[in-house]
Amino acid sequence: MIEVKALQKRFKLTKEHQQKGKSKDVREHDGYFHSVKNVSFSCAQGEVLGLLGPSGAGKTTTLRMLSTALKPDSGQITINGQDIIKKPLIGRRSIGFLSGSTGLYGRLSARENVEYFAKLHGLKGRELKSRCDALFEKLDMTEFLDKRAEHLSTGMKQKTNIARAVVHQPDVVVLDEPTTGLDIMTTQTVINFIRELKSNGTPVIFSTHHLDEVALLCDRICVIDKGVSCFDDSVAQFKAQGKSDELNQAFMNLLQGAAHV
Amino acid sequence: MFEVFKKELLELVRDRKTLFFVLALPMLIFPVIMGLVAFLGSQAALKAEQKVHTYYIVNEQNSEQFAERVFYHKSFKKYDGKHQFLSIEDLKQAVQSGAIDVGIYLEADPTQTIEQGEQASWQVVFNDAQSINFIYDRLKSIANELSDSLREQALVALGVDKSKQAAMLQPILVSKVDTADKRENIGEKLGAFIPYLLIPLVLMGASYPAIDLGAGEKERGTLETLLLTPVTRTQLVLGKFLTVLLSSLACATVTVLSMAIWVSVAISFVELDTIKSAFSSVTGVDFMLIFALLVPIAAIFSSLVLAISIYARTFKEAQNYMAPLSMGVFLPIVISLMPNMVLNAKTALIPVTNVALAIKEIVKGTVDYGLLSMIVLTSIGLAALLLAFCVRWFSKETVLFR
Numbered sequence: 111m112i113e114v115k116a117l118q119k120r121f122k123l124t125k126e127h128q129q130k131g132k133s134k135d136v137r138e139h140d141g142y143f144h145s146v147k148n149v150s151f152s153c154a155q156g157e158v159l160g161l162l163g164p165s166g167a168g169k170t171t172t173l174r175m176l177s178t179a180l181k182p183d184s185g186q187i188t189i190n191g192q193d194i195i196k197k198p199l200i201g202r203r204s205i206g207f208l209s210g211s212t213g214l215y216g217r218l219s220a221r222e223n224v225e226y227f228a229k230l231h232g233l234k235g236r237e238l239k240s241r242c243d244a245l246f247e248k249l250d251m252t253e254f255l256d257k258r259a260e261h262l263s264t265g266m267k268q269k270t271n272i273a274r275a276v277v278h279q280p281d282v283v284v285l286d287e288p289t290t291g292l293d294i295m296t297t298q299t300v301i302n303f304i305r306e307l308k309s310n311g312t313p314v315i316f317s318t319h320h321l322d323e324v325a326l327l328c329d330r331i332c333v334i335d336k337g338v339s340c341f342d343d344s345v346a347q348f349k350a351q352g353k354s355d356e357l358n359q360a361f362m363n364l365l366q367g368a369a370h371v
Numbered sequence: 372m373f374e375v376f377k378k379e380l381l382e383l384v385r386d387r388k389t390l391f392f393v394l395a396l397p398m399l400i401f402p403v404i405m406g407l408v409a410f411l412g413s414q415a416a417l418k419a420e421q422k423v424h425t426y427y428i429v430n431e432q433n434s435e436q437f438a439e440r441v442f443y444h445k446s447f448k449k450y451d452g453k454h455q456f457l458s459i460e461d462l463k464q465a466v467q468s469g470a471i472d473v474g475i476y477l478e479a480d481p482t483q484t485i486e487q488g489e490q491a492s493w494q495v496v497f498n499d500a501q502s503i504n505f506i507y508d509r510l511k512s513i514a515n516e517l518s519d520s521l522r523e524q525a526l527v528a529l530g531v532d533k534s535k536q537a538a539m540l541q542p543i544l545v546s547k548v549d550t551a552d553k554r555e556n557i558g559e560k561l562g563a564f565i566p567y568l569l570i571p572l573v574l575m576g577a578s579y580p581a582i583d584l585g586a587g588e589k590e591r592g593t594l595e596t597l598l599l600t601p602v603t604r605t606q607l608v609l610g611k612f613l614t615v616l617l618s619s620l621a622c623a624t625v626t627v628l629s630m631a632i633w634v635s636v637a638i639s640f641v642e643l644d645t646i647k648s649a650f651s652s653v654t655g656v657d658f659m660l661i662f663a664l665l666v667p668i669a670a671i672f673s674s675l676v677l678a679i680s681i682y683a684r685t686f687k688e689a690q691n692y693m694a695p696l697s698m699g700v701f702l703p704i705v706i707s708l709m710p711n712m713v714l715n716a717k718t719a720l721i722p723v724t725n726v727a728l729a730i731k732e733i734v735k736g737t738v739d740y741g742l743l744s745m746i747v748l749t750s751i752g753l754a755a756l757l758l759a760f761c762v763r764w765f766s767k768e769t770v771l772f773r
């Protein structure tokens with residue numbers, strides 16, 4: 111169970127940016143860019159939450175706060191009742207994070223990459239070995255384990271990344287555009303992986319621009335627009351409130367509705 | 372922390388490019404420099420020595436003796452062209468056009484001028500811009516011989532006995548007794564040159580891996596995941612710092628070792644007795660001392676380049692920052708070469724400069740151990756400060772997510 115309440119994050123604007131003055135975003139004032147102004151959502155055990163929103167809405171910023179890489183200015187994030195803003199170390203143990211831009215160490219093999227992160231999470235000896243081997247088996251990685259990461263195909267890399275993200279058996283998995291730029295086969299690997307997590311009862315939060323994935327996987331949807339979460343409910347409610355059975359249309363209607371208010 | 376260190380090291384070892392710059396370059400740089408200097412130097416000297424110069428003498432009749440001696444000198448060959456040169460202007464043009472290498476204008480006959488109590492002044496026209504040139508020296512020594520014998524004859528004619536001439540010509544003979552031994556003399560020059568080579572190499576040994584460890588992680592997107600592990604930022608920075616330090620020290624060790632080896636090789640070949648005796652007194656202990664001084668320098672550089680690398684967004688950006696740094700590192704070394712710069716309680720506090728000065732003292736064999744430990748302490752202090760700064764930077768969002 112993960113709950114996010116009224117998250118806020120602003121970035122200081124650079125001097126050059128302030129002086130330019132043009133292309134003013136509504137979120138730009140007082141020398142700060144208010145990337146995330148008010149985001150709340152929750153995701154229960156065994157649920158998959160899709161995070162939608164136009165480019166620059168603040169999805170990545172929100173997910174980075176979940177992953178404790180960024181510290182929110184205000185708001186609350188709790189995982190199974192634990193406040194992870196106050197205790198980031200607990201947050202780091204209980205979250206598995208993967209984004210489209212996260213990479214691997216090119217000169218290490220796939221196995222070494224995964225094992226390195228396992229070790230950093232405090233795994234040792236036989237436990238580390240068995241945990242990694244089970245993951246490699248499950249993700250069908252055994253053929254390329256000892257190849258250097260820089261020589262792997264995109265699909266192999268993504269599998270390695272997935273293994274790396276969940277090697278410490280996190281309570282919540284956070285994925286930032288996990289399928290962007292991937293081919294059909296690899297996308298399927300990611301989708302299967304999310305399904306697997308779901309059947310294990312692990313909550314998954316992922317941001318995406320592909321609504322077909324949302325239809326396929328999600329129980330809940332959260333829409334972020336200009337740093338504010340304007341919708342957070344079930345998929346059925348999403349269609350009802352968006353006045354359309356097509357997710358695309360519903361999404362457009364919802365955003366327009368939000369803009370008119 | 373240890374895991375981070377182990378992994379970074381593994382990655383470093385698998386990186387050929389970095390390995391080359393850290394290990395192979397310092398290993399090769401000494402033999403290459405020495406070989407090049409020795410080869411070019413000997414070649415140039417040999418050529419200049421063996422070259423036969425074409426000469427032309429105006430007014431040969433003023434000193435048949437001189438003309439004859441030049442004629443039979445193995446390095447001079449008489450001009451055999453058709454032209455006649457009469458004045459200094461003519462000679463200048465002839466040298467410029469390449470018709471002759473040297474022109475000699477004998478303005479007067481010394482056997483006559485000496486009787487009138489006047490000097491005979493002769494002119495040697497040649498191009499002195501070439502770096503190694505024996506023309507003038509050779510002609511002058513021929514003229515000096517003539518001059519000496521003329522003087523001797525003149526003095527004898529005046530009734531001064533040959534045996535008393537020396538005392539008469541130079542009643543006081545001043546000679547110097549130098550308290551600086553040979554090592555100190557040569558060490559002053561050589562010891563100034565060594566930091567030039569060593570300190571930038573130590574910096575290089577640090578900066579290559581550092582770029583990869585900081586900016587490289589950002590660019591490849593591994594930093595974000597690294598930050599999500601329950602390893603504290605201090606541990607991460609320390610692990611990375613140790614890797615950079617090790618690489619930098621490896622670079623320094625290889626450099627000092629290769630210097631020691633190649634210097635001894637060169638000494639056994641070269642017949643330069645002064646350098647030989649000077650260097651034979653530089654012991655293993657001295658090399659150890661130099662190395663001990665390089666350790667804190669390496670620590671300073673390591674934390675410095677790591678901080679830069681953490682700040683930079685990309686490989687390219689990091690490299691752009693390193694370039695002025697590798698130029699800037701020469702500044703404190705140049706300062707150490709300024710006149711009147713000696714190692715004392717004050718200069719021992721200037722980072723990098725102090726080490727450059729100390730290395731010079733070590734090579735000279737006049738080192739003060741108290742100052743040495745002061746240098747080590749202040750350098751370690753500075754390194755620790757920089758490292759603390761690194762950790763701070765590594766915890767700042769504005770630096771990590773620029």
Ligand SMILES: Nc1ncnc2c1ncn2[C@@H]1O[C@H](COP(=O)(O)OP(=O)(O)OP(=O)(O)O)[C@@H](O)[C@H]1O
Pocket residue numbers: 121122143145163164165166167168169170171172772773
């Ligand atoms: N470190 C930062 N410093 C300054 N501004 C930032 C920083 N990170 C993000 N922003 C700004 O915050 C806004 C939201 O960015 P974010 O990456 O969260 O968007 P997003 O919803 O993930 O967009 P996309 O769908 O394109 O990935 C953007 O306008 C971006 O310029």
Ligand SMILES: [Mg+2]
Pocket residue numbers: 169170171286287
């Ligand atoms: Mg994004």
